[in-house]
Amino acid sequence: MIISAHFDHIGTDLNGTIYNGALDNASGLSFMLEMSKCLTSLGKPNRSILFIGFNAEEFGCLGSSQFITKYKTYIKNSKVFNFDMIGSNNPIPLCIMGAKNDTTKTPFIKSISKICESKKIFFNYLFEDSSDHESFRKQNIDAITFCDNDMTRIHTPKDTYDHISLPAIERCYNVASNAIIKCTFKDNFIILYYKECFLISIIGILIFSLLYNRSTKNT
Structure with a gap:
């Protein structure tokens, strides 16, 4: 099991303007760290869990690609939950993002969509190689990215924490935690x-x- 997010961002430009990157992707990285606390509190899981922050996602998923190149033998049967832009305060659906060759019938994606439906979560699909799930899917490893596909402020100085929605983050947590716990604590009733x-x-x-x-x- 791999739970991941990317932590690279623009930072500060030549004029000294700060790009906080709250939605993209402090939200995803924070989500991953809080998920680690949650799962640790539940006790010992039935399978190993890796929590990874990847670098250089903005430059072609270089960090995740390098990670897979080095550790593919050990992670080939993993399921990957990646978090990228979680918590937009705009009224948009939670996006289940797969790779460009995935479909709504891809087993891993289908299992996540069923959780959304059971919890009456407003969601949609996106099939693009545009986050770190791409690197894993190219190696035929089950992987998805949870994303609030809101492009209105990212990569601008307006991407600040005051535009982050806690209910949107909780929405993602309700789905992701359910799927992750089922995968990692499957024998603990x-x-x-x-x-x-x-x-x-x-x-x-x-x-x-x-x-x-x-x-x-x-x-």
């Missing part, structure tokens, strides 16, 4: 169905309390 387990526990406690109160009244 409590983690996979913690909401259901919590609800059953609450119901059990209420029933026990009700029966206990009735028995004390009758004695």
Whole structure:
């Protein structure tokens, strides 16, 4: 399992203007780091998880390409969740991005779309070699990029944190965490169905309390 994002950006131009890169791609990198905290808190997974920040995505995915060249033997059966531009405050769908040769019927993409549908998430598809999923797909490794495909401010000084939407980030988290947990904790019933387990526990406690109160009244 690989969870990734790219961390390169323009920075400062010759005039000293700062390009913060909040959406592209501080949002994706921050998302990846927070996901690492979440998964660590759940205990030991059933499979290894790599958290990777790739460089030079803007120059042809050089970082991810080099990583695959070096480690392909070890990661050929991985599933890759890449995050690029997560959290736009414009009302746009969550984008499931595959490579240009993928389709809506590509198994990995289809499995993610089913999660979106089950959670009633507003989403669409994009099939382009325009983020680090490209490098993995060229080697036939399952990979997608989650993206809010909002091009209105990226690569400009206006791409600042005040245009980031927490509900949009949560939307992505609801889908991605579900898929990642299913892949990495597939044998742990409590983690996979913690909401259901919590609800059953609450119901059990209420029933026990009700029966206990009735028995004390009758004695």
